Structure formats: structure tokens, C-alpha cells
Amino acid sequence: MLMVLSGCDSSIDTAGSDQYSSGDADFSTLVTVGDSLTAGYADSALYRNGQEASYPAIVAGQLNKIAPITFTQPLVDDNTGGLLLGGTPITTIGNRLVLAAGADGALAPAPIEGTPSTEIGVPLVGPFNNVGIPGAKSFHLVTPNYGDATGLLAGTANPYFVRFASAASTTVLADAAGQQPTFFTLWIGNNDTLSYATGGGVGVDQTGNADAATYGAADITDPTLFAGVYNTVVTALTGNGAKGVLINLPDVTSIPFFTTVPHNAIPLDADTATFVNGEFANYNGGLLAAEAATAITADERAARTITFAAGNNAALISDESLTDLTGSGLPNYRQATAEDYILLTTLGALGTLAEPGNPASVIGVAVALTDAQVLTAAEVELASAANAAYNATIAAIADASPDLALYDAAAAQQVLATTGVKYGTGGITAVFARGGGFSLDGVHPTERGYAVIANDIMGVIEDNFGATIPRVDPGSYRTVYTN
Numbered sequence: 233m234l235m236v237l238s239g240c241d242s243s244i245d246t247a248g249s250d251q252y253s254s255g256d257a258d259f260s261t262l263v264t265v266g267d268s269l270t271a272g273y274a275d276s277a278l279y280r281n282g283q284e285a286s287y288p289a290i291v292a293g294q295l296n297k298i299a300p301i302t303f304t305q306p307l308v309d310d311n312t313g314g315l316l317l318g319g320t321p322i323t324t325i326g327n328r329l330v331l332a333a334g335a336d337g338a339l340a341p342a343p344i345e346g347t348p349s350t351e352i353g354v355p356l357v358g359p360f361n362n363v364g365i366p367g368a369k370s371f372h373l374v375t376p377n378y379g380d381a382t383g384l385l386a387g388t389a390n391p392y393f394v395r396f397a398s399a400a401s402t403t404v405l406a407d408a409a410g411q412q413p414t415f416f417t418l419w420i421g422n423n424d425t426l427s428y429a430t431g432g433g434v435g436v437d438q439t440g441n442a443d444a445a446t447y448g449a450a451d452i453t454d455p456t457l458f459a460g461v462y463n464t465v466v467t468a469l470t471g472n473g474a475k476g477v478l479i480n481l482p483d484v485t486s487i488p489f490f491t492t493v494p495h496n497a498i499p500l501d502a503d504t505a506t507f508v509n510g511e512f513a514n515y516n517g518g519l520l521a522a523e524a525a526t527a528i529t530a531d532e533r534a535a536r537t538i539t540f541a542a543g544n545n546a547a548l549i550s551d552e553s554l555t556d557l558t559g560s561g562l563p564n565y566r567q568a569t570a571e572d573y574i575l576l577t578t579l580g581a582l583g584t585l586a587e588p589g590n591p592a593s594v595i596g597v598a599v600a601l602t603d604a605q606v607l608t609a610a611e612v613e614l615a616s617a618a619n620a621a622y623n624a625t626i627a628a629i630a631d632a633s634p635d636l637a638l639y640d641a642a643a644a645q646q647v648l649a650t651t652g653v654k655y656g657t658g659g660i661t662a663v664f665a666r667g668g669g670f671s672l673d674g675v676h677p678t679e680r681g682y683a684v685i686a687n688d689i690m691g692v693i694e695d696n697f698g699a700t701i702p703r704v705d706p707g708s709y710r711t712v713y714t715n
Contacts, residue, residue: 277313
């Protein structure tokens with residue numbers, strides 16, 4: 233149930249080479265701390281193949297070619313994904329996604345069949361060098377009892393940490409720092425805005441509120457709280473004189489979960505467009521009346537006016553940031569713009585009937601997308617502002633110490649999202665399912681994507697600590713699965 237990279241593992245090249253060097257760094261006790269991106273999560277699940285191709289495992293395997301090291305991970309028992317508690321599947325944690333043929337023969341993401349075999353009721357015995365906890369936010373690293381199984385029902389514990397926490401009352405940071413790392417990586421903070429964004433902004437922006445105990449699961453973390461926690465974590469990890477790589481946070485809207493579904497994904501013919509426009513005539517007239525009564529501005533009236541035409545049309549959405557006119561019988565409707573992001577999980581509902589058999593109930597045309605189905609421009613601003621503040625904290629801490637290096641994952645993701653990343657004779661892009669860089673959840677990398685990240689991190693280590701580390705060939709790692 234462990235993955236160990238060590239000098240006695242014949243599957244790892246430990247012969248060494250004069251061209252490889254650890255430079256000024258000591259990799260003998262490597263500890264990697266973070267969330268799902270550190271754990272090797274992909275395709276909406278934590279599964280064995282993904283963990284074995286996590287960026288920490290890849291980096292450790294290459295460092296092992298310089299000098300033998302031991303690197304352990306709390307490996308799950310199968311490639312199904314999902315977890316068991318007392319032999320019963322945890323319903324909130326599904327199986328991994330694969331490309332499967334639908335009724336029309338087209339391939340689309342779907343959960344793989346099967347029952348998981350990974351039981352969390354009997355904790356593993358560590359310590360584990362990979363301390364990546366799917367779902368963890370920054371403050372969870374210092375939260376006691378985050379691995380206490382009795383808190384699962386109340387949502388105060390994390391099932392992935394329950395599985396390998398050293399004790400019910402421990403913290404993630406205590407288990408990581410207790411290993412007295414000589415070198416570490418830290419990639420935390422993604423979920424502090426990502427859970428808000430992937431939920432369509434239904435959470436609360438907690439900026440100004442540093443009491444994490446009052447937060448909901450989909451809330452944005454206060455940047456001041458983040459800064460305090462991050463300082464605490466880095467101080468603890470460097471307490472034994474360790475060097476490390478800090479990894480900043482990509483813009484959430486640059487990933488396929490937000491960029492795959494265009495805002496104008498509604499095709500209509502001329503007759504249908506004319507009919508729908510007639511259905512919204514009263515709504516548009518009501519907006520004109522509201523403008524005349526100075527209840528809304530001319531700009532807001534224009535932004536809320538619903539107009540369909542032959543061709544592709546912007547989806548109808550509900551936007552709670554609009555002036556509330558419900559007292560006049562006018563819902564908070566408008567059509568999406570290029571600054572709004574329709575979620576990948578909304579794709580299956582878009583264009584379907586909200587009421588079976590009722591052709592006048594097409595979702596995105598007659599029935600508006602809900603707040604949970606689209607991340608509006610106003611919500612993007614909130615998430616982006618918090619993300620920028622977190623990254624400023626990470627950069628400042630990295631700049632303050634020669635023992636800390638920064639991997640600019642935000643910049644790397646922008647390259648992936650625009651031009652793609654080349655390696656050897658191949659490359660990856662951020663195109664959903666086909667680009668090779670992102671798994672089928674549209675959020676987490678594929679094994680190949682993690683290999684690219686691992687190579688980047690090894691380059692940062694070389695540049696900052698004088699090491700010489702052999703790279704991996706990303707093309708030898710898998711992308712999306714069909715089984």
C-alpha cells in the first residue's frame with residue numbers, strides 16, 4: 233500500500249552518474265505538502281496510476297538517480313477511485329472518469345464501473361513523504377482533527393487524511409514537519425478559490441473575515457488568513473534548515489473546467505429565434521419601464537435585454553449581482569458574455585428540457601442557467617483578486633529567503649492555455665480531453681501533465697540550488713483513459 237523509491241528498488245536506476253548532482257540541496261528527506269495536485273488526483277478521483285505519476289513521485293524518482301532516497305506515498309488500493317468506510321462506499325466520493333461511448337456512440341466522460349476497495353477505517357502507518365490531501369484548503373494544514381474519522385459526517389475531517397493521519401488529533405503540518413525534511417515542496421491555496429469557482433460562485437467571499445470556523449465549503453479564504461497560515465507552514469517546514477520550492481496558484485479561469493463550454497453555445501434557426509424573442513417581449517418591456525422609473529440605468533437595461541437570432545446565441549443566465557427587480561415581476565436574467573464562464577459540468581444540461589415533453593423549457597434559452605451553473609464576470613473578479621493576493625504572499629516569502637525558490641505555476645498554466653507546452657517531438661495543450669494536459673475533470677492534469685510540471689520543478693531546483701537532475705520524457709506518460 234506504499235510506494236517506496238529507494239536504493240533497494242530494482243525498478244529505479246540508482247547507478248548514479250557524474251553528470252548528476254544535488255548541488256547545494258540535500259534531498260535525503262523529501263517531503264511534499266499540498267492538496268489534490270500534490271496527491272496526484274486526476275479524472276475526479278484519487279487512484280493508483282495517478283498517484284504513481286504524481287509530480288512528487290516523478291521528482292523523487294529522478295532525485296533518486298543522484299543519490300538513493302526513500303519516498304513513500306499513501307497509495308490507494310485500486311484504479312477505480314472512491315473510498316470505503318466500514319466496507320461501505322462513501323457516496324460523496326465517486327469513481328474516476330473515463331471516456332466511454334454513450335447511446336449515440338460518441339465518447340464522453342463517465343464514471344468507471346466497479347466498487348472501490350480502499351478502506352479508510354483502518355489508518356495506514358506512516359510517515360508518508362507525500363502529504364497531499366485532496367480538497368484541503370490552506371488553513372486545513374493547521375487544523376487539528378482534520379484526520380479524525382468521527383468528524384466526517386460533520387464535514388470537519390477529510391477522508392483522504394483520515395486514511396493516513398498519524399493520529400486523530402494531529403494536523404497535516406505536524407505530520408509533514410515531524411519528518412524533519414531536508415527538502416520540501418509546498419503547493420497549497422488552490423482550493424481557497426477553486427471550490428468557490430467550480431461551484432459557480434455560490435459561496436461567500438470571506439475577505440475581511442479571518443475566522444475559518446465560520447466558512448462554508450465553497451467560500452473564498454480571507455487573504456490575511458491565508459498569509460498567516462502560509463507563513464506558519466513555511467516556518468515549520470524550514471525549521472530543520474530545509475530548502476524548498478514554493479509553488480504559486482494558477483488563475484482558475486484558465487483551466488478547461490471553465491473554458492470548454494462557450495458562452496454562446498445555443499444554436500437556433502430564424503423561426504425559433506423569432507418565437508423566443510416573442511416570449512421575452514414582456515420581460516424586455518419591463519426593463520424599459522424600470523429604466524424610465526430610474527430603477528436601473530440604461531447600461532443595465534441594455535445588458536439585461538434578451539435577444540436571440542439565427543445562429544449561435546449566448547445562453548440565458550441568472551445573475552444575482554443585477555439590480556433586484558423581482559418585486560416588479562422581473563427575474564435577474566441576462567445573456568452570458570465572453571466574460572462569463574459556463575461550467576464544464578453544465579454542458580450536459582445546456583439545451584435540454586427542464587420539463588420533459590415541454591419544448592418551451594429549453595435550459596439556456598427559456599430556462600436560465602442557475603448561479604451554480606455559471607461563474608459570472610463579477611464572481612471571477614472576486615476569485616481572481618483573492619488568488620492574486622495569495623500569490624503575492626507566496627512570492628514575498630520566496631523572495632525573502634535564499635533557501636526558498638518559486639515555481640511560477642500561474643505563468644506556466646497561461647502558456648499551456650495559450651500556446652501549449654512543447655517537449656521533444658510532442659506537446660500538450662489545455663484543450664479538454666484532446667490536448668493531453670488535463671484529465672477528464674477539466675481541473676487536474678493528466679499523468680503527462682504532471683510529468684511536465686515535475687520537469688519544470690526540477691528546472692527550478694537546478695536554477696536555484698545548483699543541482700543537475702535528469703528529466704523525464706512526458707510523452708511516455710498517459711493522458712486520458714478509456715477504461
